[in-house]
Amino acid sequence: MTALPDCFCPADGTRVPGGSLDWCCPVCRGPLDLDFAPTPASLKSLTGRVNSLWRYAECLPLSAPTVSLGEGRTPLVTLREGVSAKLDFLMPTLSFKDRGAVLLAELALRLRPRRVLADSSGNAGTAIAAYCARAALPCTVYVPGGTSPKKLEQIEAHGAQVRLVDGDREAAALAAREAADEPGTFYASHVHNPYFLHGTKTYVHELWEDLGGRLPDVLVVPVGNGTLLLGAALAVAELHGAGLIDRRPALYAVQAAAVAPLAHAWDEGADDLVGTTPTAPTSAEGIAVPRPPRARQILRAVRDSGGAFLTVTEDQIRHAQRDLASQGLYVESTGVACWAAVRDGVLGTRTAVVPLCGAGAKTGLARERASSGSDGSGPGPLTTAQP
Structure with missing residues (x-):
């Protein structure tokens, strides 16, 4: 077996x-990164390789x-001129989380x-349960009490034990972390374990290949714990460092207005979370994370890229979901957040790709929810958090 690279805080x-x-870090209990700096292969050398x-x-x-x-290797389709969608809901477990889960299972x-x-909150647990089943590894998934019954059914179908935790997404994480300290336990955390990020970064490597060795002006990414955004930042750095792209795309992070701690920190010009941000119920359960452990890294990645944070209301999410369905794409509410953020032209003439992360x-x-700025007859105004 090839030696595994070290991790560092x-x-x-x-x-x-x-x-x-x-x-986690034994000193500060924070998430880890991987001491690993690869050099991507050239576009030409990818010809004929495995289609994953x-x-x-x-x-x-x-x-x-x-x-x-x-x-992996999910389709890229046009939504309108200048904006394309990567159909990451067409994965084995119907969400982009398979990209990181397969690395954790390996x-x-x-x-x-x-x-x-x-x-x-559902999708990561489903993906990890599926790949642990494939690997014949016993698996337990902690989920908040309000998790979609369909997601719970999928987790259990893969043979994993489900532990329902009273409270929100953060309560489920705290319960899992307490259990993770028991000897002989592998905590397949899509937040703390850096291998997950090195799986999600393949999203951008595929875009680069599919677009003929280039990337769009903007990568729009939904952000709760930030695993797709941080993976994207890793891939962009790898491609740019190898001289395979001559410019870095801006990273635009999208949060639900109901749970937007990172957008609030961005609006305050802060380098980390600021106090306690008020939250409300949201249909975008996959990004409803009030205190993401990698907040500082997420904010820095967006700032360094020249990007920004966008927030979307519940009405915008609902209308964007129906809009995509009318185009033949049935995507869960978390997965439509990015299209909700940009479909009204906030990016101007810049080219962009949005991920459709989970199946409807x-x-x-x-x-339908009441939200400020909308009477229910159409999408409310887009809120752009200012740096």
């Missing part, structure tokens, strides 16, 4: 040896997959833990 520099079951995310082997910290379900196979734990069959149509 981006906050204080503490190092964790590769192959350890430690899931594993075609970007040079950029992945694990090789020779054994649990792959063919994840890592767990190498570490041989007694059990695997995860926490999730997972949650159904977003319920």
